[in-house]
């Protein structure tokens with residue numbers, strides 16, 4: 106438990122940014138340091154898809170860390186051990202709005218809560234409970250990826266399919282990081298195919 110003037114005083118850290126910006130890597134880095142400091146840690150992620158359910162948070166660079174998948178944010182409260190000093194949460198954008206209260210309760214109990222999640226969805230709109238989490242956090246880090254089109258600093262996650270649901274789990278082939286100028290929220294597969302050049306003489 107972290108104390109301030111003898112009273113429990115934890116805090117909330119949020120790591121946000123687009124896909125591929127290194128949120129999970131940064132979360133894992135912070136958790137590793139906590140482990141080196143011999144602090145007890147627990148890690149949670151939303152259990153979204155049973156087919157790919159794995160008990161790990163995984164980065165695009167294949168770093169992994171053991172975690173507990175949970176269905177709702179309430180499940181986190183039930184599973185957090187009083188002995189834990191640090192609680193990590195990945196993919197927080199997929200949790201229900203109660204996640205804000207849950208993180209607050211853990212911090213009030215003296216825990217350090219590290220939350221990673223997408224700040225924006227594939228349309229460039231704020232994602233789920235992330236705005237509220239950013240508002241109540243003691244510390245915020247907004248990461249950038251590399252824009253796949255121009256090589257600039259990417260703040261957006263471009264969806265490369267015609268799927269219109271907000272939650273479309275996937276990475277490599279379905280999304281790419283883009284800067285504001287290269288981002289196209291109206292993307293459709295049909296429009297992205299280059300036009301066939303007109304045959305010679307066909308005017």
Ligand code: ADP
Pocket residue numbers: 122123124125126127128129130131163164165166249250251252253282
């Ligand atoms: P996030 O959790 O934000 O999606 P990860 O931590 O899983 O990001 O992955 C970050 C890693 O992804 C980088 O260190 C890099 O190795 C790799 N990567 C792949 N594509 C990109 C890109 N367009 N921009 C930055 N990193 C990328």
Ligand code: MG
Pocket residue numbers: 128129130163164195
């Ligand atoms: Mg991630």
Ligand code: ZN
Pocket residue numbers: 252253254255256257283284285286287288
């Ligand atoms: Zn760009």
